[in-house]
Amino acid sequence: MPLSGFTDYHVHTPLCRHAQGWPLEMAQKALALGLDELGFADHNPMPSLFDDWRMLREELPQYLASIEDVRARLPQLPIRLGLEMDYLDGCQSWWEELRSAASWDFWIGSVHYLGDGFEVDNPKYLSRYRDQDPEEIWTAYWARYEECIRSGWFDFMAHPDLPKKFGFVPKGDLRRFYEGSIQALVDTGLAYEVNTAGLRKDCRELYPARGFVALAKEAGVPVLINSDAHAVEELGAGFEATVEMLREVGYTELVRFEAGRRISVPLPASRRAEGAE
Numbered sequence: 001m002p003l004s005g006f007t008d009y010h011v012h013t014p015l016c017r018h019a020q021g022w023p024l025e026m027a028q029k030a031l032a033l034g035l036d037e038l039g040f041a042d043h044n045p046m047p048s049l050f051d052d053w054r055m056l057r058e059e060l061p062q063y064l065a066s067i068e069d070v071r072a073r074l075p076q077l078p079i080r081l082g083l084e085m086d087y088l089d090g091c092q093s094w095w096e097e098l099r100s101a102a103s104w105d106f107w108i109g110s111v112h113y114l115g116d117g118f119e120v121d122n123p124k125y126l127s128r129y130r131d132q133d134p135e136e137i138w139t140a141y142w143a144r145y146e147e148c149i150r151s152g153w154f155d156f157m158a159h160p161d162l163p164k165k166f167g168f169v170p171k172g173d174l175r176r177f178y179e180g181s182i183q184a185l186v187d188t189g190l191a192y193e194v195n196t197a198g199l200r201k202d203c204r205e206l207y208p209a210r211g212f213v214a215l216a217k218e219a220g221v222p223v224l225i226n227s228d229a230h231a232v233e234e235l236g237a238g239f240e241a242t243v244e245m246l247r248e249v250g251y252t253e254l255v256r257f258e259a260g261r262r263i264s265v266p267l268p269a270s271r272r273a274e275g276a277e
């Protein structure tokens with residue numbers, strides 16, 4: 001079982017209109033990989049039509065039913081229910097309504113949008129990266145990210161340094177961007193994910209970079225490893241390289257979630273180091 005000891009909690013479904021693999025296929029793959037648990041975290045619905053990459057409000061029951069169906073068919077695999085929540089202004093009453101719509105195991109706090117509607121990870125906005133100093137984009141993004149952490153709505157944070165996706169990164173030591181958010185994680189007791197999707201993007205690097213992970217470890221911030229899978233073959237991708245990196249910076253535990261409760265488990269051994277692949 002190549003991925004026993006691991007969970008993958010950041011997994012999308014075709015309801016977001018840019019992913020393949022329905023929950024049942026994902027769950028079958030999770031069993032084949034030997035994952036201990038699988039968690040779904042599709043992009044949260046909004047009260048009315050908002051963009052073209054999330055489920056509609058009317059589709060939420062289908063999302064919930066598709067996961068219930070898999071739980072019933074594959075009782076041997078614990079399946080956690082979550083959402084990847086976009087941190088946007090003026091959503092509090094909607095979030096309250098959403099919160100009571102299901103028994104969520106976790107909500108992931110996520111910043112894709114900056115205040116002016118700019119989506120930091122959408123290729124549609126690539127020209128912004130060419131025209132604007134990455135220093136400015138990163139400054140705005142990290143301020144927003146810290147605000148998202150401090151909002152108190154979320155259980156863990158998604159892909160910390162997402163604006164590096166296309167390879168536009170400010171000059172110099174990037175820790176100046178990380179520090180505020182790491183302090184916010186400490187102050188609020190939140191965890192963050194190492195998201196392996198970055199390995200599949202132009203930046204060819206985990207989200208977040210090792211420099212963030214090392215600072216977070218030093219500050220005692222709990223961590224998860226997630227794939228952000230938008231296709232069955234992406235489930236659990238890059239986990240072996242990630243566990244090695246986490247071990248090198250000194251992490252010995254990962255965290256899991258059940259009904260919003262955080263549980264610590266030992267960091268699995270790196271099978272690569274043991275030569276077992």
Ligand SMILES: [Zn+2]
Nearest residue numbers: 084110158159
């Ligand atoms: Zn995301």
Ligand SMILES: [Zn+2]
Nearest residue numbers: 010012084228
């Ligand atoms: Zn995602």
